[in-house]
Amino acid sequence: MLNADKYVDFVIIDKNHEIFFADVANAEYLYEGAKDLSGLKLKDVITDITDDYPLLRAVDKGETFEHFEADVTDANSHSITIEGAAYPVFREGEPVMAIQFSDFFYERKDIARIYDQVENTFYRANNTKYILGDIITADSHMNDIKGRLQEFALSDANVLIYGATGTGKELVAQAIHNCSKRFAEVFVSQNCGAIPENLLEGILFGTVKGSFTGAEDKAGIFELAEGGTVFLDEINSLSTSMQTKILRAVESKIIRRVGSLKEKKINVRIIAATNERPEDLLSEHRLKPDLYYRLAVIYVELPPLCERKGDVPLLINFFIDYFNRWTNSNVGRPTEEVMKVLEAYSWPGNVRELRNLMESIFALSDNDKITIDDVPDHILDSASTGENSVERDGLLGRMRCLETNIVSQQYMEDGGSLKMAAEHLGISKQLLRYKLNRQVR
Template identity: 35%
Template sequence: MAGPLQKFYLVEQLRHERERLQQENAHLWREVEGRFSTQKLLGNSLPMQRLVRVIDQIRDSSVDVLITGENGTGKELVAKAIHFNSPRARQPFVAINCAAIPETLIESELFGISKGTATGVDARMGKFEQANKGTLFLDEIGDLGMRAQAKVLRVLQERAVEPVGERMTIPLDIRILAATNKNLEAEIKAGRFRDDLYYRLKVVHVHTPALREIPADIPLLANYFLDQYGKRMDKPAKKLSAGAMRRLMEYSWPGNIRQLENEMKRLVVMVRGTTINEDALEEGIRCPPQINGGPEDLQGRSLPQAVAELEQRMIRETLAACRFNQVQTAKRLGLSRQGLIKKIKRHNIQV
């Protein structure tokens, strides 16, 4: 009897252990999905509400998505929110930064490589195959070379990948999320990006706004980062004075949300008291460089001349900030696209 009884207890022990692991796994998945919920995309501004609404609209689908926005605006966080709020949430999420991989290695990284393709080379699974059944996030897709672009396009068309040095294709069930800080339409005109790949990726387009475009969200974000890093570092709760908050909202934030997060982290460490005043802010934020074009620069000019110069400078600077995307430039300047085009012609601005 000892043998069967011992086997029974062993089976029961294994069953309980399996149930425990299943419960733990389910708990961890709930934690991950909660961490990347759209509720974590903080912001009450219209651009952020629009962004969250698009993610919610596509949550039941697996369509490919193109994410655009400046560096530091949270494009990877948006990609993870899309993945973890989709039917593929419990399948792999694989990310690759296309700008960080040398052009000589990018194809083997993306598509894999078979053993013996070169001396001493072992077989390696590429990112496309690793992401099978799940999502592949192609970050900085605008930096991909033309040869690799052609091969990525073929994979997207055929939903199958052929590793380097291999003749057989591997079928894929995969979703593609691509992100870039470049104006891909301008890159297409310059001959640096394939238009067919652009339209293949851009089934749905979402844009992550620059922080200067959503100043009303700065208090919410700043207080969130102060609270998070205060808890993480076991520091007393801190708050920003009215003057310090005003400085944050007036600053242009070239590094966007990433820069704001790092500044709040620094303040949690450096400020001893519980109130953060203006003088505690980084000098570049507290005293930003003055932009040329103040009253002293307009002396000796008539009012029409001064207005024309200011208008021309604003259009040039906004075009550059928007990477010469005329729709975005017009929106930021409060103009119609046709109105912007007329002013560009009037001021003879080269685009």
């Protein structure tokens, strides 16, 4: 019986050790520039394997491996641990191919360069990373939104999502797509603020050869997404003239390539997003009312992380589990002191900022638990720990009062030198700064 269900990726090689087919979440990470590993030799991708590697033994000798672990190096010199299973494929009694089902685990120092892992291989094919279950929340308002997304997915109506930077607008857009009848078709995303406007028109609508210097016959994303969903992020960055051009596609689902006289009917659902409030954009005449009303048939407003009660510890633990899995690490939960600081912080960058912090800690820290030394200065400086609510006649209050006196006295004795006081106290400068700042709140 194939031991396949527990693994994310699979690779098929032929008798010449050439990759016949590969469905992996990290092709570019393993082999720079590769969107697909098919056609490459296995030893070109995993450079230090020998003929004793289980997948090679499976195709060479017909051996089966229900479970194996191997420490290897990829073509980009990344150290990787592979856990998996390998099976031969026989024809007329001889092995002609072999299949590997596996997971890839990375060193913590490489975590910042790892592309998001997609555990469901089907969703990789439609160009998405996220499904409804990836919205991690304990907040009642956010759960209400999450529940309504399934209703929104049943419709083909246009959607406008408003949320501050980092609140998860594209995650929500992909969740709607993957709950809809269009889930088997492609999801195409374009950040309208990331491309100069003179190039954006061609990217959206396509071009015909000769329409401008260097132009080729090329489909735009409205055509590429045929049958699926187009996600236009940061529409608030568009000029009103570009909004007028997009309006026709939104309104009538008809487009015309740049330089062409021929019109084309398209079959796409359009989801747009803005990181500024639509009412502000309308009052400042930066968003055309007719475009707004045609996009906001369904309107979704995402709350900032600071308003999502209980979600900070939930997300912190989620990301610890996530990065532990993909780095084969065992980092423990943050200390109580750290969790209080992180819960008190306002998170202006929202979930994205929190995720980036956890990624940074995994990449830079060697600790087996997240401590106050791992928390950046700007979070320590801005977070109010709420310690004034601790009763001072309790044991914890007395201990903190004693600690405060010791820290303050050492700091004064060292003439206000953070470095010297930290050395004398045997703690880091970062932790000392945090304890000093805590006194004035």
